[in-house]
Amino acid sequence: MIPPPRHRAVILVLALLVTLMVSRWPHTVAGYRTLAATAPAPAPAPGPARWRAPLDGPLVIGRGFVPPATPYGPGHRGVDLVGRPAADVRAAGPGTVSFAGMIAGRGVITINHGALRTTYEPVIPVVPEGRSVAGGEIIGRLVAGHPGCPADACLHWGLLDGARYLNPLSLLPHRQPRLLPLA
Numbered sequence: 001m002i003p004p005p006r007h008r009a010v011i012l013v014l015a016l017l018v019t020l021m022v023s024r025w026p027h028t029v030a031g032y033r034t035l036a037a038t039a040p041a042p043a044p045a046p047g048p049a050r051w052r053a054p055l056d057g058p059l060v061i062g063r064g065f066v067p068p069a070t071p072y073g074p075g076h077r078g079v080d081l082v083g084r085p086a087a088d089v090r091a092a093g094p095g096t097v098s099f100a101g102m103i104a105g106r107g108v109i110t111i112n113h114g115a116l117r118t119t120y121e122p123v124i125p126v127v128p129e130g131r132s133v134a135g136g137e138i139i140g141r142l143v144a145g146h147p148g149c150p151a152d153a154c155l156h157w158g159l160l161d162g163a164r165y166l167n168p169l170s171l172l173p174h175r176q177p178r179l180l181p182l183a
Contacts, residue, residue, distance in 0.1 A: 056090070063079065089120055092135065097111055127140070
């Protein structure tokens with residue numbers, strides 16, 4: 001039975017609220033609070049073992065990592081970092097660009113870091129496939145219009161170990177939140 005028109009809006013709002021509660025929105029991920037100010041990302045340290053965030057400035061998470069229960073199940077296979085259109089996108093660590101091009105109409109960059117692989121989208125790549133990059137090196141420019149982004153532009157940053165998705169924030173050193181004054 002289809003509910004009367006006056007009840008459809010209420011049902012729609014309830015369904016939306018249930019969906020947000022089930023997805024635990026807003027997401028709190030790896031010690032970072034969604035859309036909260038944190039200390040600026042540290043500059044990359046020399047050496048291959050150091051990682052950094054792919055966007056400069058404060059690390060603001062628009063959507064957190066939600067691993068799929070099964071290989072083809074639902075989930076969010078990375079984190080969406082809030083940025084600004086045309087912002088520099090940097091390699092999170094040293095590696096080799098294994099893909100730089102378009103997939104389904106969006107610019108994507110993939111970097112191999114030995115056993116690990118990082119992905120970045122939507123971007124305009126500025127490095128060619130096959131090029132070695134240093135951690136912190138500019139690899140592309142952020143493009144606006146990422147679906148589900150709570151701002152003008154978000155970078156979807158992914159991390160894989162073989163075929164297994166991991167939380168890319170696990171690459172970063174844990175930083176203490178910075179409290180902002182009330183006034």
